[in-house]
Amino acid sequence: MRLVNLVVKEGLSNQIIRNIPFNKSGLSLIVDETNSKESGSNIGKTTAVKVIDLCLGAQSASSLYKEKDTGENHIVKDFLEKNKVFAELTSVIDDKKYTFKRCLYKNGKSSINGEEVKNITEYREKLNNIIFKNANNKPTFRQLIAKFIRLENSNESSLLKYLGTYCKNYQYQAIYSYLYGIDTSKSKNVDILSLNEAIDKDIEAIFRKNGVGSLSEFEAKINLMKEEVNKFKKAYSEVTVIEEYKDKTQEIDDILTKINKLEGIYAKGKLKVDLMKEKIKREQEKIFSVDHKLLKKLYNETKIYIDKPLMDFKELEQFHNGMVNKRIGMLKESLKELSDDLKKVEGELNNLRIEYEANYVEFNIEIKDKFEEKYNEFSINKIKLENFMNDYNYIELKQKEKKDNLSKKVEENSDDEEKEDIKKILNKYFKVLTDEIIGEPFAILLNENDDEFPIKIIGMNGKPGTGIKKAMITCFDLAHINLIINKGYHMPVFEIHDKLENIDLKELNNIIRETRKFTGQYIFPILNDRIDQLGIKDEEIVLRLSTTDKFFRI
Incomplete structure (x- = not known):
């Protein structure tokens, strides 16, 4: 031209x-x-x-x-x-x-x-x-x-x-x-090279976003993240594997053991008190309460038939009731001792229950907070892992696309x-x-x-x-x-x-x-x-x- x-x-x-x-x-x-x-x-x-x-x-x-x-x-x-x-x-x-x-x-x-x-x-x-x-x-x-x-x-x-x-x-x-x-022929392959260049830029941007420089680095990062996620899953299913809670769990278990033991003692003491009260009640029922005039008339009449005169009935009543009251007094002393021991056990039991409740609630709040914290971390890592996997799979797909593109190049x-x-x-x-x-x-x-x-x-x-x-x-x-x-x-x-x-x-x-x-x-x-x-x-x-x-x- x-x-x-x-x-x-x-x-x-x-x-x-x-x-x-x-x-x-x-x-x-x-x-x-x-x-x-x-x-x-x-x-x-x-x-x-x-x-x-x-x-x-x-x-x-x-x-x-x-x-x-x-x-x-x-x-x-x-x-x-x-x-x-x-x-x-x-x-x-x-x-x-x-x-x-x-x-x-x-x-x-x-x-x-x-x-x-x-x-x-x-x-x-x-x-x-x-x-x-x-x-x-x-x-x-x-x-x-x-x-x-x-x-x-x-x-x-x-x-x-x-x-x-x-x-x-x-x-x-x-x-x-x-x-x-x-x-x-080189010009016929420009579009293919241009497509692959765009793919390379896309892949590079994904690498940069995920802080890696190659697919092998990306794979290593994904494996580390998988280990973290799996470790949390295990910790979540087995609370005792969390070291900082072992001592706390044992402490609560010890308190509960003491409570169970004292509850047994308290139950026995309560039974003894109840039995003692019942016994006192039965003794109190033995005390006489009679009409002395009627008793005297009956007594006078019996003199006719009895050769020896009977003891004065009033004295007999006094003697009987005196013996009963003496037994009741002794039983009440025993009841007081049992009641005092029971109150002491009850006080200890209440204190242990308060201590247990406080420790149990605190423990559950702490463990709940800890697991919420861990779960949030788990959720974040799980989402990261999913994003990593999506990006990793996308890069693999794009690399395959690059290879397919290159297979379409004309021979130079x-x-x-x-x-x-x-x-x-x-x-x-x-x-x-x-x-x-x-x-x-x-x-x-x-x-x-x-x-x-x-x-x-x-x-x-x-x-x-x-x-x-x-x-x-x-x-x-x-x-x-x-x-x-x-x-x-x-x-x-x-x-x-x-x-x-x-x-x-x-x-x-x-x-x-x-x-x-x-x-x-x-x-x-x-x-x-x-x-x-x-x-x-x-x-x-x-x-x-x-x-x-x-x-x-x-």
Whole structure:
């Protein structure tokens, strides 16, 4: 794919704002003609590159008038909207012309060779098929085309990681393998690797949440938790296994034994008292209580029949009752002794019962509190164990899913001879360009492991330092274009760089000299005061801009 020209028009009047023809090969320069006393900012150098990028599927036309730091340029925005401005980028692909139209105002339609497309997604997919013959859209069009249009400041990071650091190593592997023609099958496996990466992040988050670093650590933690839970179950079913309660239990048992013994003694004493009371009652019933007059009459009458007179009955009554009362007195003394002993036993028994009750209640409260505490701990551990098991099973499931995903990977290209040939050709161009432009030859190393970044740049003194020169990007990208031309890949053979106008004059002079021999197209902006210093030819300039002639002429 070679660029033919870029036309920017007002849609309402069909008036041409810009018609920029590109040289078929070599240099196509955008010149900033502001003098040293004027500012070259906002005249449209970057705008020209952004419009080309929009025609090649960049996301939004708002990039033409909106900046992160300065906000919106309402003059440009209103002009584009009011006049329905659009851009058409014409290119040649396989000897056939293609015109990619992109509207530069909100909700404008895009088309390819006059055929309208529904949305930006469809537009990009069609471009991917036309420009790269990449019908399955893997890698995506924007992942590929961004290598040929660099809009950001040149730095070490964007030299190799031109899509930024958010793009993963395995994605860069697939993209560079595709761009260099090494292996197009890698791109077919990107989705699988992406799925597995998401699974790995998920697993890592679960490991971190549970304070482990691997499945084996997780298993060990689960086993420890199981032991704790089982230990509590046993302690709960056998109270006596809790050491601090053994002595307390024995103390309560001893009190109960004493109570049982005293209750026996008390029962016997109570029985003796009751029996003694009964005996006294029977003795009291033996006391006489008679009518002495009647007894005397009976006595007088009996004298008639009895030869010997009977003892005086009153004396007899007194004697009998005296003997009975004497026995009752003795029995009452015995009853008092028994009652006093019984009261003593009852007092001891009551004290023991109070002591037992206090100890029993306290013991049960303590044991209840202790078991509530233990049960809470058990419940927490049980819940933790359940959560651990759920997370563990989930990780096992996800690891199986990862394995299943990997089984679906397509077999990658194993043509080692072709790979080696590509590396040699790429390095041949790169070494020459770095030697001629930077003054030191560098080599490109290609890594093919998914977990490594695919490219390293190494010089005779090691890899380039953090102060790498901007010219390295030119060498890196133009070597790629030379590889594309050499191998006949179905890819763009142009390179567009922005922000190179302040490059070191010596290196810029070397770039101009080398790219005049370049069979591809190299487009970038340059300051007017360097035109004479570098011997730039008029035919190498495709667009001149100034404060009085900005890109949109407003």
